[in-house]
Amino acid sequence: MAKNKTIHVCQACGYQTGKWLGRCPACGEWNTLVEEIIKPDKSGIGLSVSIVPQLLSDISSASQKRISTQIGEFDRVLGGGIVPGSLTLVGGDPGIGKSTLLLQASGSIASHHGPLLYVSGEESSTQIKLRASRLRLSADNLYVVNENSLEVIKQHISSLKPKTLVIDSIQTTYTQQLGSVPGSIAQVRQVTAELMQLSKTNTISTFIIGHVTKEGAIAGPRTMEHLVDTVLYLEGERYHSYRILRAAKNRFGPTSEIGVFEMKEAGLEEITNPSELFLSQRSSGISGSVVLASVEGTRPILVELQALVSYSTGGIPRRNATGIDINRLLLLMAVIENRLGVHIQDQEIYVNVAGGLRIYEPAADLGILLALISGFRRKPINPDLVVMGEVGLGGEIRGATQIEARIKEASQLGFSQCMIPQCNLDKLSLKLKLDIIGVKSAAEAIDAALG
Numbered sequence: 001m002a003k004n005k006t007i008h009v010c011q012a013c014g015y016q017t018g019k020w021l022g023r024c025p026a027c028g029e030w031n032t033l034v035e036e037i038i039k040p041d042k043s044g045i046g047l048s049v050s051i052v053p054q055l056l057s058d059i060s061s062a063s064q065k066r067i068s069t070q071i072g073e074f075d076r077v078l079g080g081g082i083v084p085g086s087l088t089l090v091g092g093d094p095g096i097g098k099s100t101l102l103l104q105a106s107g108s109i110a111s112h113h114g115p116l117l118y119v120s121g122e123e124s125s126t127q128i129k130l131r132a133s134r135l136r137l138s139a140d141n142l143y144v145v146n147e148n149s150l151e152v153i154k155q156h157i158s159s160l161k162p163k164t165l166v167i168d169s170i171q172t173t174y175t176q177q178l179g180s181v182p183g184s185i186a187q188v189r190q191v192t193a194e195l196m197q198l199s200k201t202n203t204i205s206t207f208i209i210g211h212v213t214k215e216g217a218i219a220g221p222r223t224m225e226h227l228v229d230t231v232l233y234l235e236g237e238r239y240h241s242y243r244i245l246r247a248a249k250n251r252f253g254p255t256s257e258i259g260v261f262e263m264k265e266a267g268l269e270e271i272t273n274p275s276e277l278f279l280s281q282r283s284s285g286i287s288g289s290v291v292l293a294s295v296e297g298t299r300p301i302l303v304e305l306q307a308l309v310s311y312s313t314g315g316i317p318r319r320n321a322t323g324i325d326i327n328r329l330l331l332l333m334a335v336i337e338n339r340l341g342v343h344i345q346d347q348e349i350y351v352n353v354a355g356g357l358r359i360y361e362p363a364a365d366l367g368i369l370l371a372l373i374s375g376f377r378r379k380p381i382n383p384d385l386v387v388m389g390e391v392g393l394g395g396e397i398r399g400a401t402q403i404e405a406r407i408k409e410a411s412q413l414g415f416s417q418c419m420i421p422q423c424n425l426d427k428l429s430l431k432l433k434l435d436i437i438g439v440k441s442a443a444e445a446i447d448a449a450l451g
């Protein structure tokens with residue numbers, strides 16, 4: 001195939017040059033020149049308009065009926081299933097389970113909604129078959145091919161006319177129009193843009209798998225994120241079996257929902273009650289451990305937070321946070337030091353959310369604060385207590401959202417006590433066999449939890 005004429009464009013200032021340069025001569029930035037295809041100049045052509053604007057009320061929404069992946073947790077993160085013709089990027093570390101998740105979904109999507117083409121640039125058809133047998137997939141309407149070239153993939157699409165397309169992965173797919181190597185920013189951008197056009201014009205729901213690089217960027221500094229409709233990340237600790245699917249961007253739904261899975265011998269299994277899983281290995285009677293109720297999207301999840309506080313033997317004391325924001329930890333330590341007069345700044349502090357979940361909502365504050373004090377005093381907190389609430393800079397406890405959902409979850413899992421912000425308690429009209437403690441300040445909370 002004849003190569004299109006290409007040009008290298010500086011992504012910082014727009015400078016154009018025929019050949020690649022390490023440093024832009026115009027703005028002086030390094031590594032900003034990216035190869036692009038020269039588009040034919042259309043300025044001389046009279047604009048022929050074939051599509052006219054439509055009245056919003058005249059546009060049919062029938063085609064927007066969502067397609068279910070038959071995997072509840074996947075549908076939830078997508079915002080209730082796949083929007084036909086949408087382009088979704090599934091990112092994550094190599095080996096985390098992206099191909100597994102998509103092959104599993106492909107099996108069920110294909111058997112319910114017609115032909116699906118799974119293009120793998122990483123595994124041969126035989127390897128995919130082996131994996132599919134292990135996952136015990138239904139093979140109805142599921143087509144697989146090992147291919148790297150976008151031009152060939154397009155031919156397969158026009159002959160097979162699939163309703164759904166999976167590209168595994170963006171790093172191995174390239175277009176012959178560009179001279180850049182597969183996986184380069186230029187290739188990733190061009191291939192994504194063409195797949196976008198393909199999926200919109202033919203209403204093919206498309207999933208693109210992308211490996212996240214060490215720096216946390218998908219295939220070149222997040223160049224794809226703004227191109228696609230939805231960005232999902234599959235996360236998890238490599239040596240833990242839990243996997244969390246999270247939406248980072250979604251044109252068709254909320255980004256707060258998470259899907260929880262467990263990696264087993266026969267693929268990813270849905271976890272419909274994550275609280276049970278995250279609390280399953282908890283041992284009672286340990287200081288620094290507290291159960292907090294967090295809300296992810298519309299679903300409350302109970303997790304165990306652990307804090308280890310030990311005297312520093314010299315130098316700058318270490319602070320380490322896994323699963324919570326380190327800045328939040330530092331802020332709460334400052335509140336403890338200044339508002340409660342507890343001297344913990346010279347202590348080494350390690351905080352960990354058990355099970356590998358990450359919690360960023362402010363209602364986790366009270367749990368973190370109590371775990372720190374409990375760890376510092378070497379005094380365990382009542383294992384039947386669940387806490388929730390935001391801590392202000394003055395040491396006051398501020399209200400949390402969806403308080404009833406959190407309390408209900410605690411009650412369902414057999415906890416007997418909840419500590420909630422007083423302002424939430426004042427408005428609460430929940431009748432449950434549960435002891436509810438309202439607190440106004442961090443000092444009050446510590447008195448109630450640790451005496």
Ligand code: TYD
Nearest residue numbers: 094095096097098099100263264265266267
């Ligand atoms: P994979 O989906 O290939 O990861 P990615 O596409 O994100 O690179 O998953 C690879 C890991 O998952 C591998 O270490 C083995 C594990 N795995 C299971 O534990 N059970 C299974 O059924 C499958 C298919 C994979």
Ligand code: MG
Nearest residue numbers: 098099122168
């Ligand atoms: Mg893979």
